[in-house]
Amino acid sequence: MSIEYGVEQVKLSTIIEDIRHDATYVIPNLQRPYVWSPQQVTMLVDSLFRRWPFGSLLLWEVKSDAFPSDEEGIPSRPFWEVVDRADAGSDKTTSKKGAPSTYQMVLDGQQRIQSLVIALGGDQWGFQLHDAEWAQALDVRGGNSWKHWSKAYMCLDLERFEEEWEAKAKLVRKMEVWRILNWAILDPANSGGKSLGYRPKNYKCPVDASEEFPGRFIRLSRIWNLVENGLSQDEYLTRVDELLNEYKVHNDKCDMLRNPLANFMTIVERVKTESLIHSLKIKSFTSTSQWTKDDYSDAIVSIFTRLNTAGRTLTQEEITMAWLTVYWEPAVTEGKDAGKCIDELLSLFTDLKFVLETDKIVSLVSYIWAVHKLNGRLLEPKDYLKGAIIQKMAKEVAPMWQSLKKWLSSGAQLVRDRNLVKSQGSFNAVIAFLTWYQLAYSRLEELHTKVVVGDSLEKQLQEMANTFLDRWIFGSQWANVWAVSAVDNFKNFASDLSDLHSKLAKCTADDFIPILNGGVSQLMNRVADKASDQIANITARGRQGVGAYYYFLWVWHRLNEQRWNMSKIPMRDGTKKAPRLEVDHCVAYQWWKNQVEAEINRKFEDFHGTDEERSLIAPDGFETKDDAISFINKLGNCSLLDKYFNIVKSDGQMWAFMKEVKEFKEGTFARPAWENALQLPACMTEPDSNSLSDLQKAIEERDLKIRKELAEFIAGSRVRVDV
Helix, strand or coil: CCCCEEEEEEEHHHHHHHHHCCCCEEEECCCCCCCCCHHHHHHHHHHHHHCCCCCCEEEEEEECCCCCCCCCCCCEECCEEEEECCCCCCCEECCCCCCCCEEEEEEECHHHHHHHHHHHCCCCCEEEEEHHHHHHHHCCCCCCCCCCEEEEEEEEEHHHHHHHHHHCCCCHHHCCHHHHEEEEECCCHHHCCECCCCCCCCCCCCCEECCCCCCCEEEHHHHHHHCCCCCCHHHHHHHHHHHHHHCCCCHHHHHHHHHHHHHHHHHHHHHHHHCEEEEEEECCCCCECCECHHHHHHHHHHHHHHHCHHHCCCCHHHHHHHHHHHHCCHHHCCCCCHHHHHHHHHHHHHHCCCCCCHHHHHHHHHHHHHHHHCCCCCCCHHHHHCHHHHHHHHHHHHHHHHHHHHHHHHHHHHHHHCCCCCCCCCHHHHHHHHHHHHHHHHHHHHHHHHCCCCHHHHHHHHHHHHHHHHHHHHHHHHCCCCCCCHHHHHHHHHHHHHHHHHHHHHCCCCCHHHHHHHHHHHHHHCCHHHHHHHHHHCCCCCHHHHHHHHHHHHHHCCCCHHHHHHHCCCCCCCCCCCCCEEEEECCCHHHHHHHHHHHHHHHHCCCCCCHHHHHCCCCCCCCCHHHHHHHCCCHHHEEEEEHHHHCCCCCCCHHHHHCCCHHHHCCCCCHHHHHHHCCCCHHHHCHHHCCHHHHHHHHHHHHHHHHHHHHHHHHCCCCCCCC
């Protein structure tokens, strides 16, 4: 399905004028924030004066009768007049006056256009930054304070102008513009130019101030606004005189700078009148028999996500966040807007060592809302351009936010406490668990307010949460539900959780635990069979492939108390480096390979067949040599062992290294107890005097035991003992 668009050229001066007055150019809220630094703005202006290309625009034409609507579209914001990163309350945006026939949403090109607007748009347009950020941006020393801030504007620095003019043999056309521009404080300190408060006597502000250097700085925007097409040199000289007088430039400078400044203004005139920006404009929606509003909305989202955000795909959650920001009611969340609430929750997860972006937190909130309010129906892509849907979400989530934050924080803490932050196959697994956790504990809290609930109920819930979390994280990962049909699986889990929510809403204290058990069973039934199949069938053909066993062994080492106590022994022979667990072979790979080749060579001695038949010779019990060699990579021959112990094992026997470990050397632990706990028969730790067939049998038996215990873990009949 096609979408109507047009290609046109627009004067840069027209765009800046339209942004300054009536704000007909706006930015969708789903755009990333403005991130450019003052130095980047300077270099962009320099490129503009060099007549170098600096990109095109992607615009979305939106009719004024639909644009402010609460029903559809994308919430937007005007461009900034003052970019305040010091959080001092000086953020200012361009005004929205009048009602033009159409608005232009800038889907791509925001950073460049915003930068040019700051530099050329108006007399009070600039940056308000902490002094430390100014020092970094301008690459100067001094003022490295995150307490104090300064507000500065792009200016023509007359001192630099004179130096550059002299350096270029007094030829204005050869001057490099970036060398004559500077960011300067033009407002007095007591009128918003700098933060108030104590500064040491030796404190040096990183930004020059006009009150300290009178007559040195002229706003670049003033020059931009003064130039007009077709003015003569004399007319420019007159305007230069007025400008120099206004900025109180010293008389001895005026005569020398009059002509070069007039010449510079003619250059500014050409840039202003001749600079064109190519734009691709998506036309407003027009309904046809084959082109519905949903089709159009889906196309807009796809275009934006594919062409914008610096090549990074824009997520649906980021669009949701844009709407939440508009419709959130801070009055019910302690005065905090949606962005602040989401950031606080993200910070809680970050403190617990989760590595997440904001969109994952939005996805979590959206998922819980769907379970609570939409019968588990997750939002479809077309829903994200319908403000009415997200408006409902914002109005329903905000009142429950404090409770939501409490239980999500508690649930995430449990994930951390059980050492599962890095074990999750997908954060979606955590989202599903946290939704279950929030449903369970918020209902328990409600029951507490209605009746006296004994401690046993809370203890039962805590035990259930522990075991369910373990089984769920690994079961869903091993069932591969986050890779195959991930979207459908995520929806099915939401439906199950919504069903649980409905049952919990009607339950009493007596049937609370049985209902929760039923919810756990319903979720686990969706993953248990596939997880068990994976446990039964996972194998590694190559030596390096045994890393795939890591989490299977991670769990298995923790399913028996004696085994776990023995597993904690740091397998080191004196090194003080911190242990680093890796999957490694119990019977060394190279040792086994050498024995396989030796066995084949022994068979060669009495062999008299063809070369083809000779190539098929393998040890007893194996069809081919490759099968025999790869056998040693079975799960039953692997454990999680310390890297610094095993990395030097080569073709040696395991016990040869074990006996050098301090705990064994000093008799703290006995070899038989350690081998028994890890279900390692002596023939595997000291294989030299054993046949390949004996080792094969021992490894296969251990393999079956490991897989059986893991299957019991998924079924819920075995639990972790390490926490």
